[in-house]
Amino acid sequence: MSAVVERLRAELRDDSAGVATPAPRLTWTVASDEPGWVQASAELRSNDRTVLLDGSDSVLVAWPFAPLEAGASCEVAVRLTAENGQRTGWSAPLRIDAAFTDAWQGVLIGLAQPDRAAQPALLRREFPVGAGLRRARLFFTALGAAEVELNGEPVDAGVLAPGWTSYRDRVVHETIDVTDSLHEGDNTIGVRLAGAWYTEKYGFHGFAERVYGDQPSFSGHLELEFADGSTRIVATGQEWRASGTGPVTDSGIYAGEHHDLRLDRPGWSRTGFDDTGWSAVRVVDTELPRPEARIAPPVHRTGELPVVDLTVSPSGRTILDFGQNLVGRLRVTVDGPAGTRIVLRHAEVLEQGELAVGPLRAAEATDSVILDGSGPVTWEPVFTFHGFRYASVEGWPGEVDPAAVTAVVLNTDLTRTGWFASSDPLLDRFHENVVWGMRGNFLSIPTDCPQRDERLGWTGDIQVFAPTASFLFDCEGFLASWLRDLAQEQRRRHGVVPVVVPAVLAGPFIGTIAGWGDAATVVPWVLHQRFGDLGVLREQYSSMRDWVDAVLAETGDSGLWAGTFQLGDWLDPSAPPDRPDKARADADIVATAYLARSLQIVADSAALLGETADAERYAAAAERTRAAFRSEYVTPAGRMLSDAPTAYALALEFGLVTDAAVRERLATRLAVLVRRDGYRIGTGFLGTPLVTDALAGGGHLAAAGRLLLQTENPSWLYPVTMGATTVWERWDSLLEDGTVNPGEMTSFNHYALGAVADWMHRTVAGLGPEEPGYRRLRIAPRPLSQLDFAEARHRTPYGEASVSWTRTGDRITVTAVVPANTSAVVALPGRDEFVVTAGRHEFVFDDTAGQARLARPSLSLESSTAEIIDDPAAYRATLAAIASVDPGLADGFRRQTEWVQGRTLRQSILFAPAEVYSAVGDALAALTSTDRSTDV
Missing domain, CATH: 2.60.120.260 (Galactose-binding domain-like)
Incomplete structure (x- = not known):
């Protein structure tokens, strides 16, 4: 095989020949075993006409033929010539149908x-x-x-x-x-x-x-x-x-x-x-x-799951477990007398053996069917859906046969494009939870949750999750369609973006809300970056501009967005259950940071679209806001006025601070805060997607790895240890004793906190875009010391790319596949960046994540708590020693200790019984001088 056209598609959909525009853009991918294959020209053929296009463009190429008329159909094929002069054969013909109509004929x-x-x-x-x-x-x-x-x-x-x-x-x-x-x-x-x-x-x-x-x-x-x-x-x-x-x-x-x-x-x-x-x-x-x-794929039945367990609850109800929290409904096959009524109720978790229906709030989530007595019938609801793992069955004639009940999975039928794997099964399960959470909540619109009396298109959730979503599934058409609704709702509100789209909430949710309204700028920008689509910026540009103008109308020339109602770093784990907006990061810091980011996005978009005057105006406004942010909230010593992880992550990742020395001090303080919290998460919806990037980019990869792989509450992996199969809304939606969080708002299927998966793809595995649409990839793995292997695969608009790395002793071997017609920047630890062309590549470098593998220093009660938490084996030994004397004291020690350099372990267990000091001292002495390589 030299090179063949692997796939040809029109506009944004794979599921249908129908297109929603008279001039559908065309995309094709190439499979080639020739290293460095680059397209020099393309011939496009439709009916009896052939058009020659010079250059290497192959993604969202402008329609080169006469515009399609309503009802028209045609077939298109493409043939390519490489830079070396070799030519492919013609692709398989692609049928294209104009799915639009000139005039709508029917009435309602x-x-x-x-x-x-x-x-x-x-x-x-x-x-x-x-x-x-x-x-x-x-x-x-x-x-x-x-x-x-x-x-x-x-x-x-x-x-x-x-x-x-x-x-x-x-x-x-x-x-x-x-x-x-x-x-x-x-x-x-x-x-x-x-x-x-x-x-x-x-x-x-x-x-x-x-x-x-x-x-x-x-x-x-x-x-x-x-x-x-x-x-x-x-x-x-x-x-x-x-x-x-x-x-x-x-x-x-x-x-x-x-x-x-x-x-x-x-x-x-x-x-x-x-x-x-x-x-x-x-x-x-x-x-x-x-x-x-429509430009988005439709909702379909995309899978089926059988019953994996049947139990009888303490109240006598038959409960079915499908082994996976999903979105959909049940299909039953049953026979019974006429008038028999079968009732199905759904829930995500069990509490004390019963369906936990409290989190559903006012949603009854109940289906029922009355039999007609005509014989066996297979029945499924038609116009509803539920979020559930468990279902109770009442009224079934005789004993319930688990084989007669199937969970039918529903979601917008998106094509899967991204995968991740590692040597840690908990991390892999977490990633699978992210996938399932996206599947369930991408149902017609990007919803926040699928189970309670909400299921709304919260703008903040998709704003933080869009990069992860764009890697996992081909969701551009889906999100582009939703953005059209956002723009329509915005026009009704003089530029203000509602917190949910479609807009169905009133009251305090009307107004300019940072991080939520910024979906108007961030989501189109992400689609441009990940899919290479300038068209979505062009279509949404007025919406993007209107949003920042609405905020600027409130802030004036101060550059600060402050003193207004905000949701802030929603669901910071330190916030009270009934006040998820009470985060450690000051809401004014969050708002001003987002204003600066959105202004810069609009400026960059304007430049790409040729809107020169706008580009200059919004770039100046962005710099004014960044300067105001630094003046108001950042000290020269590298401390934030709000000494919280989210504040530091925003300052670093949104480019609000540019001085290298101050950035280094900010990153160091962030690492100190993360360690102080015992490497347990300390961010909410808006800080969570940024904190690991801020740590790793600031030279604290080990801290980012400890944070990612933490299993104690709160953490990304804590829900996995509690049996979660989707990402939760709260870090502790299920408490450690197995009871449901008492907060009014508790969901077991929310994708927002799964936004860290984007960092897993780009940094832990090392696969990301260097240029829009992956025209040039970035291969930049940063192996975590706790892992021996990680891999990411992604079907880019140019074809499948992958990066995997494996640790063997003190060496890391990286294998990468770069699709035809692209190139990649390779950034490996300890080496200058370099560029490679299309093909399969292998690189080897020394493992630099290994300080945790060095010989352990002497540890004792006089060691700082920072030294203890930075040695996982010592931390575990300390907890076990305290628990051997007093389990309650151990739990309090774990939750309340500040892990800092200036406090000794002895000081942190002040007033403990003498037996505790002895047990801890003996446990640490037993660890001294042992090899740490097996402790990480």
């Missing part, structure tokens, strides 16, 4: 006389199809969620379509080729309809209200094309019929769904069904924004 329809709020409905229409049908396409949208059938069969595998958008300003439509679903003669279209997000009540503490509307509605049209060139439109309108009586009796995102199979109407979506009793539809007078073709 729904039940004419609903008898309750959010009433599910069935809609239908019979219509003839003449001879010579050449093509049929269905366009539909809903205020709510819809499943469409043609002649009794679903038109696609979508779930909860068309998904949640900012309904007042933006709706998306599905485009489905249904040619094979129709036949000459009479045909029938049927629609199952429910309220889903549109009719849900949003809000907390008993103040939840409907934001959008009381009833769901549907709009769509069938576009029929015939061989003679004629066309026909079958659109929603008065001709349709509706029924509010069907098997889905009630449905809600939070409440769950209830079915009565006795109300099923077999054949309701087939021709000839007797719809006596059905009524004419109501034509809804709500003004519908012009639907736009």
